[in-house]
Amino acid sequence: MILRFFVKEANFFDLFEKQVQYAVDAASAFKEMMSRGLIDDAALRKIRDIEHAGDDATHMIFDQLNKTFITPFDREDIHALAKELDNVIDTINTIVSRMVIYKLTAGNKNMIEFSLVIEESVSAVARVIKGMRDMRNLSQVMDSCVEINRLENVGDSMRDRVFGELFDTEKDPITLIKWKEIYQEAETVLDICEDVTHVVETILVKQA
Amino acid sequence: MILRFFVKEANFFDLFEKQVQYAVDAASAFKEMMSRGLIDDAALRKIRDIEHAGDDATHMIFDQLNKTFITPFDREDIHALAKELDNVIDTINTIVSRMVIYKLTAGNKNMIEFSLVIEESVSAVARVIKGMRDMRNLSQVMDSCVEINRLENVGDSMRDRVFGELFDTEKDPITLIKWKEIYQEAETVLDICEDVTHVVETILVKQA
Amino acid sequence: MILRFFVKEANFFDLFEKQVQYAVDAASAFKEMMSRGLIDDAALRKIRDIEHAGDDATHMIFDQLNKTFITPFDREDIHALAKELDNVIDTINTIVSRMVIYKLTAGNKNMIEFSLVIEESVSAVARVIKGMRDMRNLSQVMDSCVEINRLENVGDSMRDRVFGELFDTEKDPITLIKWKEIYQEAETVLDICEDVTHVVETILVKQA
Numbered sequence: 292m293i294l295r296f297f298v299k300e301a302n303f304f305d306l307f308e309k310q311v312q313y314a315v316d317a318a319s320a321f322k323e324m325m326s327r328g329l330i331d332d333a334a335l336r337k338i339r340d341i342e343h344a345g346d347d348a349t350h351m352i353f354d355q356l357n358k359t360f361i362t363p364f365d366r367e368d369i370h371a372l373a374k375e376l377d378n379v380i381d382t383i384n385t386i387v388s389r390m391v392i393y394k395l396t397a398g399n400k401n402m403i404e405f406s407l408v409i410e411e412s413v414s415a416v417a418r419v420i421k422g423m424r425d426m427r428n429l430s431q432v433m434d435s436c437v438e439i440n441r442l443e444n445v446g447d448s449m450r451d452r453v454f455g456e457l458f459d460t461e462k463d464p465i466t467l468i469k470w471k472e473i474y475q476e477a478e479t480v481l482d483i484c485e486d487v488t489h490v491v492e493t494i495l496v497k498q499a
Numbered sequence: 500m501i502l503r504f505f506v507k508e509a510n511f512f513d514l515f516e517k518q519v520q521y522a523v524d525a526a527s528a529f530k531e532m533m534s535r536g537l538i539d540d541a542a543l544r545k546i547r548d549i550e551h552a553g554d555d556a557t558h559m560i561f562d563q564l565n566k567t568f569i570t571p572f573d574r575e576d577i578h579a580l581a582k583e584l585d586n587v588i589d590t591i592n593t594i595v596s597r598m599v600i601y602k603l604t605a606g607n608k609n610m611i612e613f614s615l616v617i618e619e620s621v622s623a624v625a626r627v628i629k630g631m632r633d634m635r636n637l638s639q640v641m642d643s644c645v646e647i648n649r650l651e652n653v654g655d656s657m658r659d660r661v662f663g664e665l666f667d668t669e670k671d672p673i674t675l676i677k678w679k680e681i682y683q684e685a686e687t688v689l690d691i692c693e694d695v696t697h698v699v700e701t702i703l704v705k706q707a
Numbered sequence: 708m709i710l711r712f713f714v715k716e717a718n719f720f721d722l723f724e725k726q727v728q729y730a731v732d733a734a735s736a737f738k739e740m741m742s743r744g745l746i747d748d749a750a751l752r753k754i755r756d757i758e759h760a761g762d763d764a765t766h767m768i769f770d771q772l773n774k775t776f777i778t779p780f781d782r783e784d785i786h787a788l789a790k791e792l793d794n795v796i797d798t799i800n801t802i803v804s805r806m807v808i809y810k811l812t813a814g815n816k817n818m819i820e821f822s823l824v825i826e827e828s829v830s831a832v833a834r835v836i837k838g839m840r841d842m843r844n845l846s847q848v849m850d851s852c853v854e855i856n857r858l859e860n861v862g863d864s865m866r867d868r869v870f871g872e873l874f875d876t877e878k879d880p881i882t883l884i885k886w887k888e889i890y891q892e893a894e895t896v897l898d899i900c901e902d903v904t905h906v907v908e909t910i911l912v913k914q915a
Contacts, residue, residue, distance in 0.1 A: 464672035704773035
């Protein structure tokens with residue numbers, strides 16, 4: 292029990308930076324796959340490896356949370372933050388693995404667009420996480436949160452436009468079912484990035 | 500920090516009443532659109548304006564929650580309640596905007612039925628929120644909660660019946676995909692209203 | 708208020724054991740239906756009765772939670788555990804009732820496989836719940852959690868394989884829509900069992 296007091300707080304910032312780096316790696320691998328217009332076995336393996344490493348990083352945060360008596364911010368906020376970041380990585384992995392199952396492994400301009408917005412948003416999430424270490428970064432952190440919210444709105448409009456196109460032009464129902472799910476999941480990644488900002492805003496205001 | 504103590508508790512009741520009024524407005528605009536059998540640009544704009552105003556009301560509650568030291572009930576319950584009420588408005592807005600994208604903008608008797616049940620349920624939610632201000636209203640609040648639960652069961656049966664009809668009669672798969680999603684979302688509004696009652700029951704019992 | 712102190716803690720363990728028994732009953736009725744390859748009216752009624760009884764057991768836990776001052780573990784963990792167990796029963800019931808609506812009431816070998824894995828996982832959940840009563844069971848509880856996680860991975864692979872098969876072989880889009888939803892829900896039961904282990908792990912580590 293006593294030991295708990297000796298775990299250094301700063302630890303959590305290190306762990307979150309490690310975790311968010313896997314989200315950045317996943318978003319960047321995803322963008323590369325989409326712009327190459329090809330998901331091959333190597334690409335699939337790469338995204339799965341990132342997902343597994345991300346899983347380990349998440350569990351390390353949960354373990355540390357359960358072992359640590361004094362945390363730099365509220366336990367439920369640490370838990371929620373780790374869960375949302377894990378969710379970002381999981382959802383990117385799900386998109387890729389579903390595209391393989393659906394044999395949608397060739398290029399698609401809408402997915403290129405989504406992958407660019409996702410990469411931008413996840414990069415902003417990484418800046419938020421890195422900025423949280425020092426309250427003097429507050430205004431940059433808030434700027435990145437605003438940017439993530441803006442990108443979620445961009446994603447919403449993209450999803451609406453892309454759904455409109457899909458239902459207007461795709462006459463094969465099974466192909467339509469596949470793309471509808473993939474586009475929806477792509478937009479969901481941006482929703483989850485926005486959820487991260489909600490957790491972060493809660494944390495920051497409590498510290499104020 | 501000291502300032503926090505001066506924020507009056509009653510504030511939250513005002514903020515929730517404001518927020519729930521947007522839910523009532525959304526449900527009533529939705530019912531009107533469904534019974535007119537037409538979603539035109541003016542209707543679409545109206546529901547989006549309500550959604551934006553609802554968003555602002557929700558964020559005001561979150562801001563206030565973060566600034567207030569003493570709250571009339573547990574912070575997590577205030578947060579959950581604001582989130583569920585926001586969810587009611589968002590889901591109604593999503594239904595309308597998806598109907599426009601899917602070009603399902605003409606009348607449909609099932610949606611008229613759903614919109615009537617949704618309006619009843621959201622009105623009951625508003626009575627619950629207004630009643631919470633004063634514990635002497637307890638039995639009316641509980642009656643409204645029972646009514647919301649009853650309407651959720653009504654919605655479940657409607658969804659099952661309507662799904663049965665849809666899969667029996669709709670031979671065009673793409674049209675079926677569209678309506679399946681719209682009906683499912685309509686029933687979800689009633690689920691969210693029921694989630695509101697769960698939060699409220701938790702709050703009330705803690706006060707007892 | 709004073710009365711609250713007299714509610715015995717052990718009560719919660721009894722209530723959870725009662726609730727998890729309904730989950731076991733639901734999983735076992737589900738397996739029987741799937742292996743008989745027939746959902747008839749009697750089967751449908753049986754699963755609905757279990758679902759209603761499960762609902763009552765869940766509400767009893769919520770009521771008790773609200774009435775009890777001292778709880779054997781954190782209130783939010785009790786709430787989360789009861790909710791996840793209820794979710795297991797609900798999702799099994801939804802699968803059966805959706806299969807009836809979709810007229811998918813004849814045998815399907817994939818659903819037999821899913822129902823076997825679901826039954827195994829829910830049995831492991833029951834062992835976890837029963838083991839929590841006494842910290843000396845800790846290692847058996849942890850073993851069952853590991854087993855539930857393993858079965859969730861099994862379910863993931865099954866879902867991916869079954870989706871692959873479905874999209875490769877099912878040429879009727881409406882039939883594909885139906886099975887896609889049913890398989891997805893079957894896999895979701897295993898996800899929810901895994902969510903139970905997350906709650907339990909949180910509880911156990913706090914007690915350590």
